Amino acid sequence: MKGYISIATREPVSSGITPVDIKSVIKQRTRWARGVIQSCRNMHIFTNPKITLLNRIILINTWLYWWSFSRRLIYIAAPLLYALFKVQVVNANFWILMIVWAPGYFLLHFVLGDTSSNIRNERWGEIQETFFAPYLFIPVILESIGIKAKKFKVTDKNVKFSIVDKLYIIPYFVMWALTLLAIVKFNYGKWGSEIIVGSVITFWLVMHFINLSFCLFISMKRDINRKSERFVRHAKGKIMVNGEWAKFKTRDVSDGGFSFEFVNKDLRLKMNDQVEGIIYHENFPIKFKCTVARAVDTEPIWYGVVVKIDKKEDQDHYLQLIYDGENQFLSKEQDHWMTPFDELHLNVILRMKELERNATQFMRQR
16 A cells, blocks of 8 residues: 565575474464455455455455355365255256356366465365365454454474364364265265266365365375475585594585585494584684584485584574575476376375284284
């Protein structure tokens, strides 16, 4: 409204960290949702004459985004109500419905497919909406009617898992089980034209079943063995080995340490060796002490070390070395040959193998 503009870059110029446990992710998204709803309400985005048309459209679109999670729950509930309880949400002739709904749906699918980024498409957007829907629709409604959160909740980025994380699976499992039951009950005993007429209901039930299956896998989480995120950074440095300085170059760095290769391929370190050294950030020498936590005997041999930095100035430069730039470990685009169905099948296979391993270990312990 004051005439200022925002400037963005297409390429990432810095990196950050995100929460990795479900509780923290949901807490973060809830804070974002409440913040946007509150800001839009304070600005009176629908009636404020000082807002230009383009900015008004952008702000309204931002406001509507947070209502998509309530919409997703309605989409899930509608076919369930009809398939399980014969509660008819939409009263329409099948062929009229196909004429009115089908072209719009496939046109939307085409447009979203054409405008989506390389890393996120419409399908993954639906899965994300489904995942956050049970936990965001109530905060959005409360904030919209003026009931604010009592305190500002800062998201903890540290890796923490507890029994509470397992409870977040409950709404997904309930909806998943109801959807599976609805698919079976709705199609059981149907033949010929009955299946065709009911295909729209079955279509949505199957789509929601796939999305909820992904939500189950997400809520089960994957094992995270690192306490901090790695970033690809190729910095130079030197370590004191046998009383002499040995040059090295890093492979990747993190808050807790880094991995590196010696320039002199004949040099060796052993596990738990404690050494000191210097790593350079834009010609600034960062002094550190480290313990060898990993030695990988490949070609070339590389080592992983846990780092301790004493001086505040050195710590600041080390953090800048980590976060000043794009994280090259992150994927730039989805594999177009891997469809959501392939991903779902892969998750099922891997989860079954994990269960098999756990069962085998349990039997051996017995």
